[in-house]
Amino acid sequence: MTTSIKKLPDIELVLSGNGACGGCPATMALRIVGKALGPNAIMLLTPSCSVASMGMTPKLGYNWPCINITFATAGSSSSGITHAVEIMKEKGRLQGELPTVFAWVGDGGTYDIGFQALSAAAERNDNFIFFCYNNEAYSNTGVQRSGATPRGAFTTTTPTGKRQPKKNMAQLMLEHNIPYVATATVAYPGDLYDKVVKAKNTPGMKYIEILAPCYLGWQFDMPDTVQMSRMAVRSGAWLLWEAENGKISFNNPSSLIINGKKGAAPVDEYVMKQGRFNRLLKSPDAASRIAEIQGDINRTIDFMRERAKITI
Amino acid sequence: MKAAQVIMETGTKAAALAVKSARVDVVPGYPITPQTSIMEAIAAMVENGELNARFIPVEGEHSVLAAAVAASATGARVFTATSANGLLYMHEVLHMASGGRLPVVMCNVNRGIFAPWTLWADHQDSFAQRDTGWIQYHCSSNQEVFNTILQAFRVAEQINIPVMVNFDGFAISHCLMPLTIPPQEDIDRFLPPHEPEWRLDPAHPSSFSNVTMAAEYAPFRQMLSDDIMASIPLVKQAAQEYQDITGMWDGDTIDTYRLEDAEVVAFAVNSMAAELRLSVDILREQGVKAGLLRPRLYLPFPTEDIIDALPQNAQVMVLDRNYNFGHPGGILASELKSVLYGRRNDITVKNRVIGIGGIDLTRRFMADEIRAMMDE
Numbered sequence A: 001m002t003t004s005i006k007k008l009p010d011i012e013l014v015l016s017g018n019g020a021c022g023g024c025p026a027t028m029a030l031r032i033v034g035k036a037l038g039p040n041a042i043m044l045l046t047p048s049c050s051v052a053s054m055g056m057t058p059k060l061g062y063n064w065p066c067i068n069i070t071f072a073t074a075g076s077s078s079s080g081i082t083h084a085v086e087i088m089k090e091k092g093r094l095q096g097e098l099p100t101v102f103a104w105v106g107d108g109g110t111y112d113i114g115f116q117a118l119s120a121a122a123e124r125n126d127n128f129i130f131f132c133y134n135n136e137a138y139s140n141t142g143v144q145r146s147g148a149t150p151r152g153a154f155t156t157t158t159p160t161g162k163r164q165p166k167k168n169m170a171q172l173m174l175e176h177n178i179p180y181v182a183t184a185t186v187a188y189p190g191d192l193y194d195k196v197v198k199a200k201n202t203p204g205m206k207y208i209e210i211l212a213p214c215y216l217g218w219q220f221d222m223p224d225t226v227q228m229s230r231m232a233v234r235s236g237a238w239l240l241w242e243a244e245n246g247k248i249s250f251n252n253p254s255s256l257i258i259n260g261k262k263g264a265a266p267v268d269e270y271v272m273k274q275g276r277f278n279r280l281l282k283s284p285d286a287a288s289r290i291a292e293i294q295g296d297i298n299r300t301i302d303f304m305r306e307r308a309k310i311t312i
Numbered sequence B: 001m002k003a004a005q006v007i008m009e010t011g012t013k014a015a016a017l018a019v020k021s022a023r024v025d026v027v028p029g030y031p032i033t034p035q036t037s038i039m040e041a042i043a044a045m046v047e048n049g050e051l052n053a054r055f056i057p058v059e060g061e062h063s064v065l066a067a068a069v070a071a072s073a074t075g076a077r078v079f080t081a082t083s084a085n086g087l088l089y090m091h092e093v094l095h096m097a098s099g100g101r102l103p104v105v106m107c108n109v110n111r112g113i114f115a116p117w118t119l120w121a122d123h124q125d126s127f128a129q130r131d132t133g134w135i136q137y138h139c140s141s142n143q144e145v146f147n148t149i150l151q152a153f154r155v156a157e158q159i160n161i162p163v164m165v166n167f168d169g170f171a172i173s174h175c176l177m178p179l180t181i182p183p184q185e186d187i188d189r190f191l192p193p194h195e196p197e198w199r200l201d202p203a204h205p206s207s208f209s210n211v212t213m214a215a216e217y218a219p220f221r222q223m224l225s226d227d228i229m230a231s232i233p234l235v236k237q238a239a240q241e242y243q244d245i246t247g248m249w250d251g252d253t254i255d256t257y258r259l260e261d262a263e264v265v266a267f268a269v270n271s272m273a274a275e276l277r278l279s280v281d282i283l284r285e286q287g288v289k290a291g292l293l294r295p296r297l298y299l300p301f302p303t304e305d306i307i308d309a310l311p312q313n314a315q316v317m318v319l320d321r322n323y324n325f326g327h328p329g330g331i332l333a334s335e336l337k338s339v340l341y342g343r344r345n346d347i348t349v350k351n352r353v354i355g356i357g358g359i360d361l362t363r364r365f366m367a368d369e370i371r372a373m374m375d376e
């Protein structure tokens, strides 16, 4: 059973007084990740909101050793750290338990500029956890489109709403045949916690993607982060699933949507709550463009239902 | 005491053997001619247990150096190698390594860069990285490649600045020459284990390269600039102690030949400088008082040693195997002129760009070239 939020460990690795916006989903998610990983870990970041908010030199708002490295290289750099700790341990230069190596990267650093290095690290099955906190845009540079921005969303570089659907990144990572892939989001902290614990205890490459509704990019009220995250799942715009050694299982409540026990909520309410979509309503082709958003969601649900049946 | 071993090896194998002697921990790699055989040799040594290290076969050079930087920040001794477009592809991460004060050592096997496509040596690739904050050696023999990699690790780890060891594709990388491998205990004496002051360590959480305001950023950059200059005595000390322990000497910041009474001084780097010794002999036979000054260190530019070494009223013939686009001639010549200005007004500097894209540089050709420059 999913760990209850009340049962999460007390330990805090995200310290108070960091520079994130109030209600920041990335920071909220990182806090849960910290509870699962504990202090014996090395954190790698690439330029993003999470770097901008981690504190300014020499201060640090995350209680791990942290390196912010070149934007395109989270995959390869994490491999560098992983191999370094492993060989130093083998040679007797590191004492105690091997630290968990994890990358904490935005969707830009995952879907776009960092895709090549990530794909290669997965193919090598290097032993670390790659987290993508997905706020569906380049938030740090002022909300530009990324490969994770869904169709219809306004960003500063899609001024009439994005015309292309997003990539199914978690599925792409699944196709790399790595031992563990999972999706999560902040409204389901116990689910996220359990997945991180599983990843921590699995050798090899792990990929966990966390949907992170960002009030700034998505244009909703700051206190509504968790509600938005829940609506994303209930509408089927975000599916909670995990795959151990390639075998997909869906988590509640996405499992109910997938097996048809409960229909996904129509996307309209989710769309209306967000300025990045509801601006579409002013366009002459509003109806067809909202239908496109719904179409993308339905297609992904159907696709993942079928994909999960492949277990060879 | 064990005796040194003498073998016949190529330049790339010499580099790989130096990596083994240096007891390197992590080697990320990616193939590019003419460097590839370094990576192949290291991958083989790791597989067969000769070298207790991790070889990480990443997907491109940008990732090669990123993995190297991250492994170095974790406290490992790290080596890699590249050439030409691979080096250019690393450009962003070269800055990360130097700004991050990470003592990575990298060989660059010099090759012309495309377009158009070429496989053969010139020095556009390494000189184009002048402003990335790396210390740069340029080597003229297989033995010097071996020796310099060990010296490079020592200097890099003493001052926390990455070091690039350059040598020519094919003329060095693929040619067999005698190679002396000193006994391992001598090398261990010269190059102690890497014990960084700082590393990514969960017992001491600290940040590495997060946002830094100008008040802190500016002193970081100033320190890097100062420390690059301060590496010169360390380079000399490393060369000296290496000689004391192994008996081998390639020069320190510079290497000279028949320079003391020279009126005409050839000035060049890498394998062409080895060949230029023979050109100097030819010129001497012809009655020209010729000599050679080879900067072994290109960066930091060994200003004081060059100024001290050049004979009075010499004509310096700079043979550049690169272009200084937007200026006449090559990069070495402009570097030299800028350091001589106001300090050695007795010196005349002349310059030719030769050997681009691997054009063969024979002793006769270069002797003739220098004679022609004398009449200009």
Ligand SMILES: Cc1ncc(C[n+]2csc(CCOP(=O)(O)OP(=O)(O)O)c2C)c(N)n1
Residues within 6 Å of the ligand: A047, A048, A049, A050, A071, A072, A105, A106, A107, A108, A109, A110, A135, A137, A138, A139, A140, A141, A146
């Ligand atoms: C090579 C390079 N190109 C561009 C940038 C500028 N840049 C910094 S952060 C960022 C956006 C990051 O987006 P994402 O990874 O989604 O993280 P988020 O800001 O959304 O948290 C960009 C484009 C950079 N730092 N490096």
Ligand code: SF4
Residues within 6 Å of the ligand: A020, A021, A022, A023, A024, A025, A026, A027, A049, A053, A135, A139, A140, A214, A215, A216, A217
């Ligand atoms: S812009 Fe969004 S992701 Fe970035 S710190 Fe603010 S809430 Fe977090």
Ligand SMILES: [Mg+2]
Residues within 6 Å of the ligand: A106, A107, A108, A133, A134, A135, A136, A137, A138, A139, A146
């Ligand atoms: Mg983002």
